[in-house]
Amino acid sequence: MENIQTTMTTDIDNIVNSFSSDDMESLMVLTGQTSTQKSNQGLSRLNINYDMETEDGVSLTRGDWKMMYEGEMVYAKTVKIRPILRTYEWSVFDQEQGTFSCKSVQKPTMSGDFPDTEGGNKCGRLSVADEEKLKDDDPTKLRSRMAVCNQVLYCVISGDFVKGNKEAIKIDAHPVVAYFKKSGFVPMRNFIDSLTKQKKIMQKCWINMGTAKQKKGSVTYWTPVPTLHSETNISAEDKELMKKFADTVKAANQSVLEQNRDSAKLQVVVGEESLADDFNATPV
Numbered sequence: 001m002e003n004i005q006t007t008m009t010t011d012i013d014n015i016v017n018s019f020s021s022d023d024m025e026s027l028m029v030l031t032g033q034t035s036t037q038k039s040n041q042g043l044s045r046l047n048i049n050y051d052m053e054t055e056d057g058v059s060l061t062r063g064d065w066k067m068m069y070e071g072e073m074v075y076a077k078t079v080k081i082r083p084i085l086r087t088y089e090w091s092v093f094d095q096e097q098g099t100f101s102c103k104s105v106q107k108p109t110m111s112g113d114f115p116d117t118e119g120g121n122k123c124g125r126l127s128v129a130d131e132e133k134l135k136d137d138d139p140t141k142l143r144s145r146m147a148v149c150n151q152v153l154y155c156v157i158s159g160d161f162v163k164g165n166k167e168a169i170k171i172d173a174h175p176v177v178a179y180f181k182k183s184g185f186v187p188m189r190n191f192i193d194s195l196t197k198q199k200k201i202m203q204k205c206w207i208n209m210g211t212a213k214q215k216k217g218s219v220t221y222w223t224p225v226p227t228l229h230s231e232t233n234i235s236a237e238d239k240e241l242m243k244k245f246a247d248t249v250k251a252a253n254q255s256v257l258e259q260n261r262d263s264a265k266l267q268v269v270v271g272e273e274s275l276a277d278d279f280n281a282t283p284v
Contacts, residue, residue: 043248044068046157046178048211048222049075054164063211063222065159067176072163074171078210079159080229081178083202084238085245086192087152090114090122092143105253106152117256119263123147151180151188154245156238158206175241183214183223191226203238206230 049066053059054073064075087106094101102123104114114122125147126140134141156173163169180188195202210225 044157044174044176046079046081046155046176048184048224056164058164058166060164063213065209065211067157069161069169069171069174074161074163074169076159076161078208079157079161080206081153081155081157081176081209082173082204082206082232083153083155083192084242085154085249086202087154087249088114089150089152090116090125090147091150092123092146092148102147103256105256106249110149115257115260117259117263119260119266125149148181149185151185153178153180153188154248156241175244180224183221187224188226195228200228200231201234203234203242204231206232 044067046065046067049060049064050062051060051066052062060075061077064077065079066073066075068074085108087108088110089106090102090104091100092102093099102116102118104116104121104123107114116123118124123146124140124143126134126144131141131144154175154177157176158172158174159170161169161171191207192202195205206229208227208229210227211222212225214221214223
């Protein structure tokens with residue numbers, strides 16, 4: 001409790017000091033008007049399209065690639081990407097809320113711990129051995145199965161796209177991020193592994209990205225189909241972009257770690273309250 005009080009006092013003092021020194025930028029951060037985290041709004045996200053039509057009723061092709069570009073969605077049957085940075089993260093998506101209920105930090109390898117926004121590790125994902133020790137209806141096991149590992153590729157993308165109104169648009173070396181999970185995880189991992197075996201650096205490789213239609217029972221879905229298009233040299237612009245992508249990851253991780261610490265503190269407080277309740281409970 002003393003540490004919390006000290007922190008609160010320090011926060012208030014910092015607000016007063018920023019206000020007194022006319023440091024408006026720091027003041028807005030300290031009072032919650034803005035954030036120290038860098039925005040990712042300018043980074044387009046590449047996805048496989050599952051929509052049948054646009055909001056205006058224009059028909060779309062399921063299984064094409066799509067991304068936001070200059071404020072509107074654009075589509076292409078195939079695209080070329082060149083990965084600059086690859087990371088991994090764990091997440092749980094809440095279907096009812098339409099948002100992530102948990103996300104972990106991003107790391108360049110899958111080894112080690114992945115602190116998450118709920119104060120835990122890997123959003124509750126257990127090892128296979130630990131899962132096998134639990135019954136199928138155990139809440140901990142069910143929670144573990146909800147956690148998904150994402151392979152995150154920060155890339156540049158090129159291709160011939162069309163807008164929702166079918167107007168053609170050519171895009172060249174545009175920064176983009178793509179998340180490959182579940183059925184999309186293995187094809188991308190295996191392809192990059194094949195580049196490694198050939199001693200090819202992924203940052204030098206332009207990769208053709210198609211999709212393949214799959215069906216499992218009544219569910220139809222599409223998986224990425226990567227093939228090597230060509231190789232190029234790493235430029236000064238690529239090196240600068242690598243730094244920007246790294247800054248994006250660092251900012252995201254900082255946010256996750258802050259939430260991890262806050263959630264862990266809350267769990268301790270709740271645990272202490274539960275112990276107090278048990279201690280003070282009157283025996284029946």
